[in-house]
Amino acid sequence: MFKCVEVLMMSVDWAGYGYAGLVASGGVIGYVKAGSVPSLAAGLLFGGLAGFGAYQTSQDPKNIWVSLAASGTLAAIMGKRFYNSRKIIPAGLIAGASVLMLAKLGARMLQKPQQS
Template sequence: MFLYVLLPQLVLCNSSVLQPPGSPSGMFASVSNMSVDWAGYGYAALVASGGVFGYVKTGSVPSIAAGLLFGGLAGFGAYQVSNDPNNIWVSLATSGAMTGLMGSRFYKSRKFMPAGLMAGASLLMVGKLGLTLLQKPHES
C-alpha cells in the first residue's frame, strides 16, 4: 500500500512542467520540479523489507510491526525531504532511533545479519542527513 500511495507522487510530481487544472493528474498540479530523496526512499524500502523478511523467516510479529512502522516513518520522512530539502527532522529521528536500536542489538549479538546491516544503513542515513543539516544556510 505504501508504494501505491507514493509511486504516483514520485512519477507525476517530478516533471518540470505543471499540468493544466483539467488534466487527469490535476491533483498534483501545485507541485513543480522537486528533487526526489532516492536514498531516503531506498532506506525506507530496506527497513520495511527487513521487517517483512524477519516475519517470513522466523514468524516474528514484532519484527514485521517494527519494520513496517519504521519503514513507513522513513518513507514519510523521505517524502518530506523531497518536498522541502530543509525538512529533515522525521528522517533524522527515524534513522537515529534505528541506529540506536539496531546498533545495540548488533553489539549484543555480534551478528551482521540483520542487526549490523540495519545499524550500518541507519548510520549512513544519519551521516547523510547530518551533512545536509551542516550545509544548510543559517538564518539569523
C-alpha cells in the same frame, strides 16, 4: 509556468526511499523466515516513518526531522543489538544503513542555504 519548473527541479530523496524500503522489507523478511510479528510491526512502522521522512525531505530539503528521528532511533536500537549479538544480518545491516542516513542528514544540515 513557473510552478511546473519548480516541480521539475524538486529533488527526490532516493536514498531515503531506498532506506525506507530496506527497513520495511527487513521486517517482512523477519516475519516470513522466523514468524516474528514484532519484526514485522517494527519494520513496517519504521519503514513507513522513513518513507514519510523521505517524502517530506523531497518536498522541502530542510525538513529532515522525521527522517532524523527514525534513522537515529534505528541506529541506536539495532546498533545495541549488533553489539550484543555480533550478527551482521539483520542488526548490523540496519545499524550501518541507519548511520549512513544520519551522516547524509547531518551533511544536509550543514549545507549553506541556496540563494534564490
